Amino acid sequence: MKNLFLLLLFQILWVACSDNQQWKVAQQLKPLDSIKDKVLEGDWLTEHNESSIAFNTYQDQHPITGDTLRKYLYLAKIGSFDTAATAIADITCAYLKAFFLIDVKVSQVFSLRQIPATNIRSNGQLDAAYILDSLLFPALPADALSMIALTAEDLYPGNNWNYVFGLASLQKRVGVWSIARFISARGKPVSFEKALCRTLHVASHETAHMFGITHCKTYECNMNGSNSLPELDRQVPWLCHECLAKLCWNRNTKVKDHLQSMQAFYQKYLPDHIALQYYESALAMLSE
Ligand SMILES: [Zn+2]
Numbered sequence: 002m003k004n005l006f007l008l009l010l011f012q013i014l015w016v017a018c019s020d021n022q023q024w025k026v027a028q029q030l031k032p033l034d035s036i037k038d039k040v041l042e043g044d045w046l047t048e049h050n051e052s053s054i055a056f057n058t059y060q061d062q063h064p065i066t067g068d069t070l071r072k073y074l075y076l077a078k079i080g081s082f083d084t085a086a087t088a089i090a091d092i093t094c095a096y097l098k099a100f101f102l103i104d105v106k107v108s109q110v111f112s113l114r115q116i117p118a119t120n121i122r123s124n125g126q127l128d129a130a131y132i133l134d135s136l137l138f139p140a141l142p143a144d145a146l147s148m149i150a151l152t153a154e155d156l157y158p159g160n161n162w163n164y165v166f167g168l169a170s171l172q173k174r175v176g177v178w179s180i181a182r183f184i185s186a187r188g189k190p191v192s193f194e195k196a197l198c199r200t201l202h203v204a205s206h207e208t209a210h211m212f213g214i215t216h217c218k219t220y221e222c223n224m225n226g227s228n229s230l231p232e233l234d235r236q237v238p239w240l241c242h243e244c245l246a247k248l249c250w251n252r253n254t255k256v257k258d259h260l261q262s263m264q265a266f267y268q269k270y271l272p273d274h275i276a277l278q279y280y281e282s283a284l285a286m287l288s289e
């Protein structure tokens with residue numbers, strides 16, 4: 002009995018130490034983070050009075066985490082995708098894999114015919130709430146930690162809204178995001194790289210919400226809230242050291258592994274992006 006107690010105590014201490022270890026590693030990256038002090042009129046923080054959640058508080062909230070049963074992130078598509086949109090979806094799959102160090106499975110393609118006419122506006126916008134509750138949730142596989150869907154159609158979340166970039170349900174572990182407004186502005190197409198970067202940013206931000214990571218208002222960070230495309234375009238795609246510590250704790254991964262996989266992603270897909278310089282600098286700062 003005494004041995005069992007000592008074993009349990011050792012396990013508790015080991016888990017606590019490993020939590021603190023990645024927190025300490027992430028602290029080494031603090032000099033790379035910029036304090037978020039530039040807030041423009043109309044930005045997220047001018048309209049939303051949120052408070053930052055500390056690392057310890059995040060742990061105490063028992064957010065959704067993976068386990069031996071629920072271990073895959075599913076990426077589904079809704080409607081048709083042209084060549085550029087298909088490439089964006091494929092690269093988003095690789096990005097989420099690198100960012101969350103999770104196995105991503107490309108899921109089924111849902112047809113627009115699976116959405117009732119009453120949930121499609123005359124301008125073609127799809128009802129995001131219907132998609133979450135009646136399309137994705139019933140199709141959630143048993144081994145899914147969560148399922149996100151991309152669509153090239155525009156979305157609306159309710160009758161009083163013009164549009165929404167995306168919508169997610171933490172309880173149901175499903176989310177849907179549209180790339181319609183990322184790939185064209187007022188009918189004019191934007192560059193492939195810009196559309197891709199916007200999609201990667203929002204997909205990682207929203208998926209991190211599913212892991213219970215809330216908005217960050219202290220540092221320039223992927224988890225900054227965003228009210229508009231211009232605000233989104235000003236934000237950095239990487240996580241600040243505090244949000245990164247939360248992610249690594251949740252995923253039970255090492256800071257270094259996240260940085261290395263993100264460095265490899267940018268080397269392969271976006272070698273001229275400033276994020277590659279960030280990840281290279283971050284890796285150079287780690288002392289182990
Ligand atoms: Zn958000």
Ligand SMILES: [Zn+2]
Pocket residue numbers: 217220221222223224225240241242243244245
């Ligand atoms: Zn942050």
